[in-house]
Amino acid sequence: MARPRNFDRDHVLHAAERQFRTSGYNGTSVDDISAATGLGRGSLYGAFDGKHGVLLEAMTGYFARLAQGPRKMLAGPDEGALERLHAYLLRAVHGVPLAADVPPASDRAGAACFAAKMALEIGASDAEVKRLANDCFSVVRAAVAECVQAAQRNGDIDPDADPDDLAYLLLTIIRGTDVVGAYGHSPDRLTSIAESAFALLPRPRHR
Amino acid sequence: MARPRNFDRDHVLHAAERQFRTSGYNGTSVDDISAATGLGRGSLYGAFDGKHGVLLEAMTGYFARLAQGPRKMLAGPDEGALERLHAYLLRAVHGVPLAADVPPASDRAGAACFAAKMALEIGASDAEVKRLANDCFSVVRAAVAECVQAAQRNGDIDPDADPDDLAYLLLTIIRGTDVVGAYGHSPDRLTSIAESAFALLPRPRHR
DNA sequence: ACGTTTATTTACTGAACAGTCCGAAACCTA
DNA sequence: TAGGTTTCGGACTGTTCAGTAAATAAACGT
Numbered sequence: 001m002a003r004p005r006n007f008d009r010d011h012v013l014h015a016a017e018r019q020f021r022t023s024g025y026n027g028t029s030v031d032d033i034s035a036a037t038g039l040g041r042g043s044l045y046g047a048f049d050g051k052h053g054v055l056l057e058a059m060t061g062y063f064a065r066l067a068q069g070p071r072k073m074l075a076g077p078d079e080g081a082l083e084r085l086h087a088y089l090l091r092a093v094h095g096v097p098l099a100a101d102v103p104p105a106s107d108r109a110g111a112a113c114f115a116a117k118m119a120l121e122i123g124a125s126d127a128e129v130k131r132l133a134n135d136c137f138s139v140v141r142a143a144v145a146e147c148v149q150a151a152q153r154n155g156d157i158d159p160d161a162d163p164d165d166l167a168y169l170l171l172t173i174i175r176g177t178d179v180v181g182a183y184g185h186s187p188d189r190l191t192s193i194a195e196s197a198f199a200l201l202p203r204p205r206h207r
Numbered sequence: 208m209a210r211p212r213n214f215d216r217d218h219v220l221h222a223a224e225r226q227f228r229t230s231g232y233n234g235t236s237v238d239d240i241s242a243a244t245g246l247g248r249g250s251l252y253g254a255f256d257g258k259h260g261v262l263l264e265a266m267t268g269y270f271a272r273l274a275q276g277p278r279k280m281l282a283g284p285d286e287g288a289l290e291r292l293h294a295y296l297l298r299a300v301h302g303v304p305l306a307a308d309v310p311p312a313s314d315r316a317g318a319a320c321f322a323a324k325m326a327l328e329i330g331a332s333d334a335e336v337k338r339l340a341n342d343c344f345s346v347v348r349a350a351v352a353e354c355v356q357a358a359q360r361n362g363d364i365d366p367d368a369d370p371d372d373l374a375y376l377l378l379t380i381i382r383g384t385d386v387v388g389a390y391g392h393s394p395d396r397l398t399s400i401a402e403s404a405f406a407l408l409p410r411p412r413h414r
Numbered sequence: 415a416c417g418t419t420t421a422t423t424t425a426c427t428g429a430a431c432a433g434t435c436c437g438a439a440a441c442c443t444a
Numbered sequence: 445t446a447g448g449t450t451t452c453g454g455a456c457t458g459t460t461c462a463g464t465a466a467a468t469a470a471a472c473g474t
Contacts, residue, residue: 002418004472042421110331120328121327125229169380176383177383179323179327180375182331183344201407208443252433
């Protein structure tokens with residue numbers, strides 16, 4: 001028996017995430033979050049315990065979303081695994097979408113992996129952020145590794161290659177495109193990088 | 208006939224760079240810079256025109272240093288170009304040194320490419336920083352592309368591969384390891400990523 | 415309809431911020 | 445050694461910051 005909450009929690013966290021993405025953590029004030037979300041300062045503190053709490057919850061929500069996208073894109077039968085990997089790579093280098101139905105931000109810098117951006121900015125002095133960011137990385141890396149194994153079973157990738165090593169490398173490339181994109185390079189250039197990476201995947205020795 | 212400057216400009220810029228690297232741009236106050244460099248606020252404003260000016264000059268100095276390191280490591284005869292590329296890749300994934308004779312910071316997060324870190328944090332809203340960061344990227348990329356061409360001439364890399372594409376990809380990987388390193392992964396893991404990347408370089412079809 | 419409980423808003427506080435200013439110090443020339 | 449010039453560093457200003465607390469509004473059970 002009490003007054004129900006008047007805002008949508010996820011909607012607020014999305015708005016906060018967008019703000020953090022464009023201004024960074026230290027570049028975003030509580031008033032900025034307040035303006036972006038429409039919530040007053042008091043409500044923010046009551047619901048999320050301040051700026052840092054908003055960040056942690058936004059990253060947690062991001063993590064939950066992130067786990068779904070690549071998993072759905074990459075999971076499936078062994079047949080076609082290589083094509084799925086190809087499609088994922090091409091999409092991933094153009095940024096991480098804010099939500100399942102929202103395409104990545106138009107400016108590539110704002111579309112960089114949220115977790116990566118926060119980890120680079122404050123991860124060195126914020127263990128919790130660092131851990132959360134690494135969780136984001138790990139879950140995607142695992143999905144990629146699984147898809148690599150599927151492609152290996154289907155004879156599309158050299159069975160001697162270590163799928164974990166390949167997954168690490170591919171994810172490192174995707175994270176690298178966040179940086180290259182922040183430099184201002186065109187989407188075409190990022191596509192070209194992704195295609196180069198895909199072309200270098202080790203094929204079976206004798207087909 | 209006047210009082211001479213009492214500090215070494217490069218030394219001050221190095222200290223500021225280290226501060227910016229560990230705390231980020233927005234996370235660094237003018238007092239922090241003052242404490243790190245030993246200069247008073249007035250001197251900082253007189254010599255560098257404030258925080259943003261310090262950043263620009265620090266990045267310019269970084270650019271000048273950065274241009275030399277890889278160029279010296281990668282330049283040389285066609286013979287051995289592939290080995291030089293290998294050595295460079297292995298070193299690069301462990302961070303960018305603060306100076307020629309100073310090894311990268313012990314914490315991998317603080318050793319990330321200074322330009323990349325700044326570009327990701329404020330590049331979206333600071334065109335000058337973005338441009339400087341891209342210059343840093345371009346100069347190293349050009350050095351790598353040249354080394355790739357040397358290796359091609361020596362028959363160590365598939366002559367049909369586009370050296371610029373390969374250089375973009377390799378640099379993207381190196382930038383990606385900055386992010387992966389910020390997640391807290393071990394140096395061994397980064398070495399492994401570098402070795403995987405090197406192993407995938409396209410070799411000539413018939414040796 | 416009323417009182418309780420919670421959400422929300424607004425005003426407030428002390429600290430930290432970027433940037434300015436000025437007295438003091440250091441140096442060169444004469 | 446005196447004068448002129450520049451650097452130096454602490455003190456100062458107005459602003460913005462994160463976080464709190466009190467006041468108001470809204471919804472629910474009874």
